[in-house]
Amino acid sequence: MSATVYIPREATALSLGAQSVARALAEEAARRQDAVQIVRTGSRGLFWLEPMLEVATSAARVAYGPVQAADVAGLFEAGFLTGGKHRLNLGPVESIPYLKNQERLTCGRLGVIDPVNLDDYRAHGGYAGLTNALAMEPAAIVKAVTDSGLRGRGGAAFPTGIKWKTVHDAPGAKKYIVCNADEGDSGTFSDRLLMEGDPFCLIEGMTIAGLAVGATSGYVYLRCEYPHAQDTMTQAIATAYAAGYLGADVLGSGRAFELQLRMGAGAYICGEETSLLESLEGRRGQIRFKPPLPALKGLFGCPTVVNNVISFASVPIILERGAQFYKDYGMGRSRGSLPIQLAGNIARGGLVERAFGVTLRELLYDYGGGTRSGRPIRAVQVGGPLGAYWPESKFDTPVDYEAFAGGGGMLGHGGIVVFDDTVDMAAQARYAMEFCAIESCGKCTPCRIGSTRGVEVIDRLVAGDRTAMQQTLLRDLCDTMLNGSLCALGGLTPYPVLSALDYFPEDFSTPAALQAAKR
Amino acid sequence: MSERKRVTIPIRVEPGTDLPAAERTAVLEAVNQNRALEGSLLPILHAIQDRLGWIPPRTLPLIAYELNLTRAEVHGVVTFYHYFRQHPPGKQVIYLCRAEACQAVGAVSLEAHAKRALGIDFHGTSGDGRYTLEPVYCLGNCASGPSLMIDRELYGRMTPERFDDLIAADAAGATSAAATSAGATRA
Known part of the structure; x- marks a missing residue:
């Protein structure tokens, strides 16, 4: 008999032993003379079950996990190749509630297909969007993206269609498409999962963007901390070129789109779009003044679309199914779906793609299952290192850009980092300032100097040195950074700091501080 | 009147001729x-x-x-750029994540342990020239931390004990056997 087994080649699964499992599986199959075809996929993003392997049975793909190499012989004994009973048998993968109760518009192919197999991609709806786009006028493509309500998934949530229209309307013989794949926010990994699990989707989205705005050249700026995504993207781009999906004549349309992968070098600030452009041009990643907007004067001074990985990857389905289909998901002005990432101290961490409107509480408890440590959740940080720390009282906030902003936070790239009750919020506030000091590009004073002063003030505050004065000073400093910084790094670092101070003031009063207050 | 001595200043047109x-x-x-x-x-x-x-x-x-x-x-x-280094690294560079998601599951104590075990601080190289320890701000393994990366190999759910095992296995020359990454296909 011949069976097909799917095992991720994705970084998290590998970090938990997927490679040893794949090797053990191949060896055991050879020993038993079973014909087993092993297909390496991306990850579905159910990380507490990784390494998770799937077996194609006549009815469905049946999952087993978390599997270690030592379990492999037992799996064969249990007849897993035909979906046999085993303590690790999770049933049909699509029936796992965590996955079943998602709306995977953008991430539907993750873990399903072989990421670098173009036939597999096309068999699952790939390149249907580009085919439609090639038959459309550029302005009609831009209109479809505008009508879909898609907003930038990198964090700023700027309407993608409006950005594209600006570039479309901008005069210029040369225009660029730039993908911001510098996913530096802690607690986020959706860009990485997409690039490792469905890289053609990103390539397709960028190609459509090129057609829409009249750009013939594109770059993916990928952080160097993602070597696995680098390998997958490199392979996928080469394959797309070989098959005529990229190059001087995309699918015989007579329209060109060239795509290059560029690696960052460990600078968080290069996730800021103007800093990213500087870096692509071969310089220090220092941010630029805006205006001019990158849409008008971006890479090498040319009109440039800069979008996040998930933004581009959401475009193919919009062109395939229509703007209305996408727009029907979501709430308020947040349309479509967001791949949310559950991270940190969480029992069932991973990727949850849902239409906007799902609440934080549902995500943390229904999907996430509370903390990994089993202790109560004390705080969550949403939106990366620049996002606010929120207490339990905020957990009914729906995932919606405006609702988060209205609550004094930010949704950002959709990463949620969970902390249990052992967290020291003063230490987290200090870290936020320290991180800003380490990663500041140095161009503006509030960020460059303010962050270092911030660390010092928090240290004195926690040490109990004239606490009332330090608090005033810290708030004043945060006000300066918030209003005086050139970009979001300095401008948003006050969010985690002040939210920690406002919602968890008791952590800033150490015994030393209490003692000092008594004197 | 003695003639002033003419000093020739050698102008090197092409730099780097004396590089190794x-x-x-x-x-x-x-x-x-x-x-x-x-x-x-x-x-x-x-x-x-x-x-x-x-x-x-x-x-x-x-x-x-x-x-x-x-x-x-x-x-x-x-x-x-933090990634570019101006000092030669040890045989292996250990990138230890110290971002929030890893902090939430014990990265701070792992960091202290790693520094103690290797006898170095961040950016330092151990006396035997084997390891360089670098901080990294997120490896994107945020649901399975604490995380570290060695030579493009990612390791999740790290504990001080597993860290010691990793170092011991490496000292025994067994890292290639313990390697868990498909990235190994990269030349």
């Missing part, structure tokens, strides 16, 4: 392979570091000369 051969070759090949790229400096620096493990400061004049940049510009770029 390996470094000179690394720079020239990196430049030649990437020169045609728009904004080629970062790809060139990556290529040099991939080959040498670091970017020796003495190579900067040659890089600058080849790209028609000033040495200050190249120096500025090399020093701006």
